[in-house]
Amino acid sequence: MSATADPITARVHRTSFALGEDVVPYAYGDGCTDELLLLLAEEVASADRVLLVHDAVAADLAQRVVDGLAPHALVHPLPVSAREELKTLETVLHLAEEAVAAGVTRGSVVLALGGGLVGNVAGMVAATLFRGLPLVHLPTTPVAAFDAVLSAKQGVNLSAGKNMVGTFWTPRSVWCDLDWLRGVDARQVLTGTAEMAKNVLAVLPEREDDYLAAVDGLADPGSDALLRLLQIGVDAKTGPLRVDPHERSEALVFEYGHTVGHAVELASRGALSHGAAVGWGMLAAADVAARLGLLDDAAVAAHARVLAPLGVRVDAPPVLDRALVHRLLLRDNKRGYLPGIGDDVVPMVLLDRLGSARRGEGGRPLVPVPTDLVHAAVDEVLRPV
Ligand SMILES: NC(=O)c1ccc[n+]([C@@H]2O[C@H](COP(=O)([O-])OP(=O)(O)OC[C@H]3O[C@@H](n4cnc5c(N)ncnc54)[C@H](O)[C@@H]3O)[C@@H](O)[C@H]2O)c1
Structure with missing residues (x-):
C-alpha cells in the first residue's frame, strides 16, 4: 500500500x-x-x-x-x-x-x-x-x-x-x-527493526533493499529510516490481517522466528532483547527448513544478510544454556493449535521460499517439526565459535 x-x-x-x-x-x-x-x-x-x-x-x-x-x-x-x-x-x-x-x-x-x-x-x-x-x-x-x-x-x-x-x-x-x-533506547530500536526483518523474510522479500537502506540510515536522525520501517510494517501486515483479523490462521506467519526466539529470550534471562532473540529464532527456523529441504542456500543466505546488521550473526553467537533452550521450546504457546501433539514435535512457522510460509493442518502457516531436528538447528546456529 x-x-x-x-x-x-x-x-x-x-x-x-x-x-x-x-x-x-x-x-x-x-x-x-x-x-x-x-x-x-x-x-x-x-x-x-x-x-x-x-x-x-x-x-x-x-x-x-x-x-x-x-x-x-x-x-x-x-x-x-x-x-x-x-x-x-x-x-x-x-x-x-x-x-x-x-x-x-x-x-x-x-x-x-x-x-x-x-x-x-x-x-x-x-x-x-x-x-x-x-x-x-x-x-x-x-x-x-x-x-x-x-x-x-x-x-x-x-x-x-x-x-x-x-x-x-x-x-x-x-x-x-x-x-x-x-x-x-537502542534495544527497543533493535526489537522494532528485527520484527521488520521478519516481515521482509516471511512476507515481503522484494523489500529487502528498502529494509537494508533503512537499517543503514538508523543512526542518522535526518534519514528516512523510520518512515521506511513503518511502511514495511503496514505493508506486511495488511494482507494477512484483512483475511485473519484475529491472528489465528493466516496471520500466524508473523510468529516467524518466535518459537525458538521466545525460548532464546527466556534462556538469556534478560541479556538479549526480544528482537535479537527473534533474530536467532529466524536463523534457527531457516536452518530447520534447509534440513527439511524446504529452503535453498540462497534463501538461508538472505536470512544472514538481513539479520547481520542487527548483530545476529552465527560467527558471534550469544552465550546461552542450549539445553535450557531445548526445554523451553516445549512451552511455546503455538502448541495449542495442534492438540494432542507430544514432546517429540514442535509446531513452527517455516518458509518454503522467501515470502511464502509452509502450510500445515487447516491451511495454517504452522507445521509440526520433529523436536530432535529443531534441537540440531538450535545447536548449529548457537554453536560457540
Ligand atoms: N498485537 C499486539 O497487541 C502486540 C504486538 C506486539 C507487542 N505487544 C505488546 O507490547 C509490549 C511491548 O511493546 P514495546 O516494545 O513498545 O514495549 P513497552 O510499551 O513496554 O515500552 C518499552 C519501554 O520504552 C519506554 N518508552 C515508551 N515510549 C518511550 C519514549 N518515547 N521514549 C523513551 N522511552 C519510551 C517504556 O516506558 C518502556 O520502558 C508487550 O507488552 C507486548 O506484549 C502487543
Missing part, C-alpha cells in the same frame, strides 16, 4: 491497514506533532471527554497532546508505568475507575500514548468500559508504531504468562510522529 501526501499538509502522510472488513487509517510523519494534533482534534471533537492513557515516561508529550487538543476537547490524562508486572487486569480496573470518576462516559474516546504495553492496557480499557469506546493509538516506540498498533489484539498478563487475558478491539485510527520514537 502506498502512502500519499496529506492535502492539509505535506508533512503528514496517510496510509491505512485492514483488520478484517475494517480499514484503519494511519497518519504519520517526521517532525509533524503540531499538524497531527490539529487533525486529531477534528477526530475527537465530538467526544464529550478524551481519556489519554499515557506512558508515564512520555509525560511531556502527553502534556503537549492535552494542550493541543484542549481548545476542542476535554482531555483527562492518566499515566501508566510500562512494566510487564503491572500489565494486569488490576491496572485496567484502576484506570476504568479513574476514568469514570473523571467524567468519562459512553460518549468518550480513549487515546493510547505509549509503547505496545500502554496500547494493550488502554486497548483493554477501551474494549471493556461501557462495553466499548473508540480507541485511538499514538505509538511512541518502534515496536508499537511498526507492529503492535497494527492489530486488534488487546491483552494483559497473568502470573502464568503474557497476554493470557484479552479480547479483540479494532482501533479507530493511529497517529504517529516518528520523532516520538527517538527517545527509546
Whole structure:
C-alpha cells in the first residue's frame, strides 16, 4: 500500500491497514506533532471527554497532546508505568475507575500514548468500559508504531504468562510522529527493526533493499529510516490481517522466528532483547527448513544478510544454556493449535521460499517439526565459535 501526501499538509502522510472488513487509517510523519494534533482534534471533537492513557515516561508529550487538543476537547490524562508486572487486569480496573470518576462516559474516546504495553492496557480499557469506546493509538516506540498498533489484539498478563487475558478491539485510527520514537533506547530500536526483518523474510522479500537502506540510515536522525520501517510494517501486515483479523490462521506467519526466539529470550534471562532473540529464532527456523529441504542456500543466505546488521550473526553467537533452550521450546504457546501433539514435535512457522510460509493442518502457516531436528538447528546456529 502506498502512502500519499496529506492535502492539509505535506508533512503528514496517510496510509491505512485492514483488520478484517475494517480499514484503519494511519497518519504519520517526521517532525509533524503540531499538524497531527490539529487533525486529531477534528477526530475527537465530538467526544464529550478524551481519556489519554499515557506512558508515564512520555509525560511531556502527553502534556503537549492535552494542550493541543484542549481548545476542542476535554482531555483527562492518566499515566501508566510500562512494566510487564503491572500489565494486569488490576491496572485496567484502576484506570476504568479513574476514568469514570473523571467524567468519562459512553460518549468518550480513549487515546493510547505509549509503547505496545500502554496500547494493550488502554486497548483493554477501551474494549471493556461501557462495553466499548473508540480507541485511538499514538505509538511512541518502534515496536508499537511498526507492529503492535497494527492489530486488534488487546491483552494483559497473568502470573502464568503474557497476554493470557484479552479480547479483540479494532482501533479507530493511529497517529504517529516518528520523532516520538527517538527517545527509546537502542534495544527497543533493535526489537522494532528485527520484527521488520521478519516481515521482509516471511512476507515481503522484494523489500529487502528498502529494509537494508533503512537499517543503514538508523543512526542518522535526518534519514528516512523510520518512515521506511513503518511502511514495511503496514505493508506486511495488511494482507494477512484483512483475511485473519484475529491472528489465528493466516496471520500466524508473523510468529516467524518466535518459537525458538521466545525460548532464546527466556534462556538469556534478560541479556538479549526480544528482537535479537527473534533474530536467532529466524536463523534457527531457516536452518530447520534447509534440513527439511524446504529452503535453498540462497534463501538461508538472505536470512544472514538481513539479520547481520542487527548483530545476529552465527560467527558471534550469544552465550546461552542450549539445553535450557531445548526445554523451553516445549512451552511455546503455538502448541495449542495442534492438540494432542507430544514432546517429540514442535509446531513452527517455516518458509518454503522467501515470502511464502509452509502450510500445515487447516491451511495454517504452522507445521509440526520433529523436536530432535529443531534441537540440531538450535545447536548449529548457537554453536560457540
Ligand atoms: N498485537 C499486539 O497487541 C502486540 C504486538 C506486539 C507487542 N505487544 C505488546 O507490547 C509490549 C511491548 O511493546 P514495546 O516494545 O513498545 O514495549 P513497552 O510499551 O513496554 O515500552 C518499552 C519501554 O520504552 C519506554 N518508552 C515508551 N515510549 C518511550 C519514549 N518515547 N521514549 C523513551 N522511552 C519510551 C517504556 O516506558 C518502556 O520502558 C508487550 O507488552 C507486548 O506484549 C502487543
